[in-house]
Amino acid sequence: MGLVYRLFARPILALQDSEKVHLRTLKILRIMCSNPITRLPLKFLYKPKKKLEIDLFGHEYSHPFGLAAGMDKKAEALVGWETIGLGFIEVGGITQHEQDGNPKPRMFRSSSSRSLINRMGFNNPGSEKMAFTLQSHYEKHGKPKVPLWINLGKSKSTALDQSHTDYATSFERLWEYGDVFVINVSSPNTPNLRELQNDESLAKIIDSCQVINRMLAEKHNSSLKPILVKIAPELTDVQLETIVNTAMSCNCDGIVATNTTTSRPKSNSQSEQLVFEQKGGLSGKPLANKSTDFIKKIYSLTDGKWPIIGVGGIMNSDDAWEKITAGASLIQAYSGFVFEGAGLTKSVVNGLSKKLKQNGLSNISEAIGLSHKRNGD
Numbered sequence: 001m002g003l004v005y006r007l008f009a010r011p012i013l014a015l016q017d018s019e020k021v022h023l024r025t026l027k028i029l030r031i032m033c034s035n036p037i038t039r040l041p042l043k044f045l046y047k048p049k050k051k052l053e054i055d056l057f058g059h060e061y062s063h064p065f066g067l068a069a070g071m072d073k074k075a076e077a078l079v080g081w082e083t084i085g086l087g088f089i090e091v092g093g094i095t096q097h098e099q100d101g102n103p104k105p106r107m108f109r110s111s112s113s114r115s116l117i118n119r120m121g122f123n124n125p126g127s128e129k130m131a132f133t134l135q136s137h138y139e140k141h142g143k144p145k146v147p148l149w150i151n152l153g154k155s156k157s158t159a160l161d162q163s164h165t166d167y168a169t170s171f172e173r174l175w176e177y178g179d180v181f182v183i184n185v186s187s188p189n190t191p192n193l194r195e196l197q198n199d200e201s202l203a204k205i206i207d208s209c210q211v212i213n214r215m216l217a218e219k220h221n222s223s224l225k226p227i228l229v230k231i232a233p234e235l236t237d238v239q240l241e242t243i244v245n246t247a248m249s250c251n252c253d254g255i256v257a258t259n260t261t262t263s264r265p266k267s268n269s270q271s272e273q274l275v276f277e278q279k280g281g282l283s284g285k286p287l288a289n290k291s292t293d294f295i296k297k298i299y300s301l302t303d304g305k306w307p308i309i310g311v312g313g314i315m316n317s318d319d320a321w322e323k324i325t326a327g328a329s330l331i332q333a334y335s336g337f338v339f340e341g342a343g344l345t346k347s348v349v350n351g352l353s354k355k356l357k358q359n360g361l362s363n364i365s366e367a368i369g370l371s372h373k374r375n376g377d
């Protein structure tokens with residue numbers, strides 16, 4: 001199926017505006033999955049039959065491969081992602097206020113380098129409407145059967161020194177709907193957002209969310225929601241260590257590495273060059289090694305004791321294996337679905353399952369950080 005997608009669908013899609021294709025694809029997925037009869041063939045074709053179970057953040061994941069933030073910003077196709085077999089779904093980024101994002105066009109694709117450049121700028125319905133959407137979804141379909149993660153960003157109109165209120169307001173409005181929350185301080189498309197990665201600002205944002213977390217957990221007589229921080233791949237070793245220490249001391253439950261990069265690979269053609277000249281964050285294959293290096297560093301810094309979510313350039317099971325053995329407990333993709341299609345999940349899960357056997361392992365948890373253990377780090 002992946003081959004059919006690569007040979008026929010991808011070349012046709014490549015001729016069209018990337019954002020329009022994206023919105024149309026989401027709509028088709030939503031419509032096809034709104035009915036149990038049309039859901040069946042999708043489930044049959046795409047849902048992995050193999051299980052690679054892993055327990056994390058108080059939930060059981062049937063396998064470690066999930067949907068990265070930005071793909072379903074408004075939580076429009078939750079049933080669809082479940083149907084095609086994602087292990088977990090991250091929706092958003094959501095900000096306190098509704099916003100349109102940057103002017104279009106703002107998403108560009110280079111098929112030859114399997115990369116995307118985007119400068120969406122957190123186009124999203126805002127956390128109030130998002131809470132309503134999720135409430136309606138839960139009433140109609142029940143809670144998703146896979147863990148639902150919510151990615152939080154900062155509204156462009158909120159002053160940088162008030163960022164903590166923006167994140168905390170969204171967190172409060174969405175608290176009861178999400179299983180895990182990701183504080184995104186790393187998108188390159190909201191002016192100065194990445195400055196929030198400095199320890200003082202980051203601590204203030206996390207602390208503000210943790211106050212709400214304790215209050216709501218007590219009110220609902222339930223446990224605290226796990227909070228993760230998502231980082232940029234443009235950090236020095238010292239900055240990375242500071243962020244890890246800050247996030248851990250503020251009781252964050254883990255880290256997502258990484259967001260898109262502002263750097264550009266060498267281009268091999270004029271068409272690549274035209275895409276790479278666009279402003280914004282680059283994702284996909286050229287990001288893979290950089291994000292894996294960050295995973296390795298974080299794993300070493302934390303002695304493998306703090307969950308890392310690996311994202312960046314996963315296009316197949318080899319890429320997924322690299323991230324897990326570098327230290328990621330769970331992995332995610334966005335660009336991989338654009339270039340490989342909906343069959344990516346099944347091929348990653350089947351491939352990982354084979355690699356476990358080849359390495360004489362019985363459980364995916366045993367593969368986490370394996371490359372460090374083998375190197376005697």
Ligand SMILES: Cc1cc2nc3c(=O)[nH]c(=O)nc-3n(C[C@H](O)[C@H](O)[C@H](O)COP(=O)(O)O)c2cc1C
Nearest residue numbers: 068069070093118184259283284312313333334335
């Ligand atoms: C169009 C687009 C929008 C994105 N929006 C968000 C977002 O709102 N929040 C976020 O944390 N990451 C966002 N990302 C980053 C992805 O979640 C992911 O970290 C990045 O694309 C690297 O993964 P990939 O190489 O598999 O695409 C976005 C990426 C793309 C391509």
